[in-house]
Amino acid sequence: MLRKGLLQTVLWMVALLQLFPLIWLINYSFLKSGEFFGSGILKWPQTPEWNNYISAFTYGSVPKYLWNSAFITIAAILAAAVLSLMLGYAFTRMEWRLRGVFMAVIMLGMIVPIHATLLPNFILFDWIKLLDNPLALILPYIAFSLPISTLIISGFMETIPRSIEESAVMDGCSVYGVIFRILMPMTKPALATVCIMNFISWWNEFIMANTFLTSETFKTLPFSIMKFAGQYSSNYGAQFAVMTMIALPTVIMYLLFTEQMSRGITAGAVKG
Amino acid sequence: MKKWVMIFTAILMVFTLAACSSGNNGGNAGTENESPSNAPSKPAAEESKAPEQVTLKFFTALADRSNGMGKIEQSIIDAYMQENPNVKIEVEALQDEPYKAKAKVYASTESLPDIIQSWGQPSFIKPLIDNGLLLELNPADFESSGFIPGSTDGFSQGGKLYGLPRNTDFLVLYYNKKLFDDNGIAVPATVSELTEVSKQFREKGINPITTNAMEGWSLPIWFEYAAQRASGDFGKIDAVMNGESAFSGDADFQAAAQSILDLAEADAFADGFLTADYGTSRNLFGQGQAAMFVMGNWEAGLATDENFPEEFRNNVGAIPYPSSDKGKASDLAAWFGGGYSISKNTKHPEEAVKFMQYFFKPENWAKQLWQTGSGTPAQKFDQFLTGEESALQKGLVDIFNSTTSASNTPFLDLGTEEFKTKVMEAHQKLFGNSITPEEFLKELDAAVALLP
Numbered sequence: 219m220l221r222k223g224l225l226q227t228v229l230w231m232v233a234l235l236q237l238f239p240l241i242w243l244i245n246y247s248f249l250k251s252g253e254f255f256g257s258g259i260l261k262w263p264q265t266p267e268w269n270n271y272i273s274a275f276t277y278g279s280v281p282k283y284l285w286n287s288a289f290i291t292i293a294a295i296l297a298a299a300v301l302s303l304m305l306g307y308a309f310t311r312m313e314w315r316l317r318g319v320f321m322a323v324i325m326l327g328m329i330v331p332i333h334a335t336l337l338p339n340f341i342l343f344d345w346i347k348l349l350d351n352p353l354a355l356i357l358p359y360i361a362f363s364l365p366i367s368t369l370i371i372s373g374f375m376e377t378i379p380r381s382i383e384e385s386a387v388m389d390g391c392s393v394y395g396v397i398f399r400i401l402m403p404m405t406k407p408a409l410a411t412v413c414i415m416n417f418i419s420w421w422n423e424f425i426m427a428n429t430f431l432t433s434e435t436f437k438t439l440p441f442s443i444m445k446f447a448g449q450y451s452s453n454y455g456a457q458f459a460v461m462t463m464i465a466l467p468t469v470i471m472y473l474l475f476t477e478q479m480s481r482g483i484t485a486g487a488v489k490g
Numbered sequence: 491m492k493k494w495v496m497i498f499t500a501i502l503m504v505f506t507l508a509a510c511s512s513g514n515n516g517g518n519a520g521t522e523n524e525s526p527s528n529a530p531s532k533p534a535a536e537e538s539k540a541p542e543q544v545t546l547k548f549f550t551a552l553a554d555r556s557n558g559m560g561k562i563e564q565s566i567i568d569a570y571m572q573e574n575p576n577v578k579i580e581v582e583a584l585q586d587e588p589y590k591a592k593a594k595v596y597a598s599t600e601s602l603p604d605i606i607q608s609w610g611q612p613s614f615i616k617p618l619i620d621n622g623l624l625l626e627l628n629p630a631d632f633e634s635s636g637f638i639p640g641s642t643d644g645f646s647q648g649g650k651l652y653g654l655p656r657n658t659d660f661l662v663l664y665y666n667k668k669l670f671d672d673n674g675i676a677v678p679a680t681v682s683e684l685t686e687v688s689k690q691f692r693e694k695g696i697n698p699i700t701t702n703a704m705e706g707w708s709l710p711i712w713f714e715y716a717a718q719r720a721s722g723d724f725g726k727i728d729a730v731m732n733g734e735s736a737f738s739g740d741a742d743f744q745a746a747a748q749s750i751l752d753l754a755e756a757d758a759f760a761d762g763f764l765t766a767d768y769g770t771s772r773n774l775f776g777q778g779q780a781a782m783f784v785m786g787n788w789e790a791g792l793a794t795d796e797n798f799p800e801e802f803r804n805n806v807g808a809i810p811y812p813s814s815d816k817g818k819a820s821d822l823a824a825w826f827g828g829g830y831s832i833s834k835n836t837k838h839p840e841e842a843v844k845f846m847q848y849f850f851k852p853e854n855w856a857k858q859l860w861q862t863g864s865g866t867p868a869q870k871f872d873q874f875l876t877g878e879e880s881a882l883q884k885g886l887v888d889i890f891n892s893t894t895s896a897s898n899t900p901f902l903d904l905g906t907e908e909f910k911t912k913v914m915e916a917h918q919k920l921f922g923n924s925i926t927p928e929e930f931l932k933e934l935d936a937a938v939a940l941l942p
Contacts, residue, residue, distance in 0.1 A: 252777065252797030255770040277556050340595050424588075429595055432547075432582045447585040448554045449828075450788065451769050 247458035270459035294359035302367035374408035547603035551589035602833035610644025611903035653831035655868035660824035688758030697760035697780035706914035722816035747927035754923035793882035912937035
């Protein structure tokens with residue numbers, strides 16, 4: 219009983235530690251800029267400063283940027299999911315020469331830092347007139363998602379018995395049929411994991427967006443924060459309001475899919 | 491089968507949609523960027539005899555287009571497009587650090603936008619000039635703008651002009667009158683009084699002085715004050731920078747570093763001084779938790795910032811940095827901040843220069859900047875004094891008008907990025923009281939030794 223109580227308190231403390239930044243974030247989004255950084259850590263305002271949200275929606279163009287962010291992120295994670303599923307199939311099920319080499323080359327992508335690709339990509343996109351275009355973000359996002367996604371999905375696929383596919387082939391299923399009608403439903407947990415992981419990494423990506431986008435039309439959510447940054451001091455309240463709205467989808471995704479995620483990651487981990 | 495056809499079409503749509511939107515991009519990108527008050531480019535398209543359509547790309551580090559300088563910049567751009575329907579100015583605004591990062595990308599691909607924000611400091615502008623990326627400007631084109639003598643020096647190299655300054659900046663001591671009056675403390679006039687006053691505030695449990703020590707760039711300018719007050723001459727640091735002498739072993743620099751240490755030992759710096767960034771220190775002062783704030787004249791808006799209580803707004807004032815027997819209060823650490831340059835690769839150099847001429851007409855930038863209290867222009871602006879300025883603004887003008895000598899570009903901006911970092915780190919150690927004056931001066935010399 220005592221041990222259980224101890225465990226409970228420890229868990230509650232961990233939970234509070236995790237929740238605190240979120241509470242902080244929401245709390246600050248209701249403060250006036252002048253009330254920040256005072257003596258108290260949390261400061262509940264007398265009257266919530268809804269103006270922060272109003273200016274985030276109007277001057278900060280949150281709705282437009284939200285749509286851009288959603289479009290770019292979803293396009294990237296869907297493409298990455300499909301491609302990594304196909305790659306996973308090619309690497310685990312198909313027998314071909316240089317398979318190991320290609321797998322290794324794809325995995326090597328994991329060690330490439332984003333910053334090292336900024337300049338070459340900028341020159342390349344400038345060349346093929348892709349600057350200031352959603353594709354300039356979607357393509358690198360897909361590329362950076364592929365290594366880890368392929369790793370997770372092929373790890374998961376190893377756990378699926380081949381006999382299922384064999385019986386499908388006997389019933390006259392094509393290769394694509396095997397991938398999308400047999401394997402895809404079975405790898406759902408892994409696919410969900412991959413999608414959520416990629417969503418989290420690209421949802422508020424800034425450095426590439428900052429480099430490749432120039433016009434207002436395609437800017438993503440993080441630009442909205444910057445709109446409130448003055449040369450010296452900033453409109454912190456509105457920035458926190460924007461950040462709250464950026465964090466919201468991520469938090470919701472987490473709440474909905476935590477189970478899926480942990481299942482997806484661990485499922486492929488044990489079998490080699 | 492149906493499922494993967496669906497997915498395939500979904501992917502296809504992603505790409506085709508993207509392609510479509512990129513087609514529209516050229517058409518609406520610029521207008522999207524403008525503030526809601528205008529729709530200038532449309533009438534131009536309808537006029538058949540309109541002169542050639544020109545699009546200028548304008549790259550600025552004033553990210554907030556709805557407040558302060560960013561708002562003025564945008565309103566001048568909008569007004570210009572209204573008057574010249576054939577010119578479209580596309581604004582790309584990023585915050586300081588992202589701005590500099592992207593400027594590097596633009597510079598290394600030789601695709602600088604037509605007009606860029608630049609700083610008249612070697613660390614920013616020299617590489618651009620050396621690589622021939624900036625257009626040489628003709629000073630005669632801007633004669634009517636009334637730039638203050640010397641203000642374009644930072645933007646010049648080899649007698650040629652490569653940029654135009656936007657602001658005059660100088661470092662002052664903001665103070666909260668109410669805190670002084672309530673505690674019966676007199677405003678400090680000399681350096682030793684400043685130490686004394688700080689002790690008194692400490693006794694009352696009030697933070698004496700704050701500044702953005704975490705970012706660190708205000709500290710070396712503060713040290714320039716200390717050095718000037720010790721030696722009576724701003725030129726001594728310039729002599730070191732020119733390699734004519736050294737920081738170590740100089741009695742005046744020693745005394746200057748000691749005077750900063752005295753402040754540190756008197757606990758003059760606010761709690762968490764070294765971890766306070768710009769917003770934190772400004773708020774600490776604005777919330778009445780610190781009595782003094784060492785910052786540039788651009789904070790004239792403190793007196794009108796509704797984020798702070800009215801009591802504070804009515805009681806904020808500015809004084810020059812306290813004097814000594816050698817350095818007068820009218821010896822000012824003043825310099826010329828950001829400005830604009832034109833890219834050499836621009837397709838429309840005449841149009842870009844014309845816009846800059848318009849921008850720097852006294853009644854545009856100088857007048858609006860001053861009358862909105864967003865800063866002090868680098869141009870003559872006496873004719874725009876309205877008499878309705880806030881007490882704080884008037885105080886700042888008085889300080890500036892009484893200038894007897896000025897420091898010019900802060901010495902940390904006279905070198906490379908690496909030099910700048912080293913200098914700021916040395917200062918943070920000194921202000922944090924974790925280093926002796928001798929060690930501090932040695933570190934400065936080591937930083938100077940890095941310079942080519």
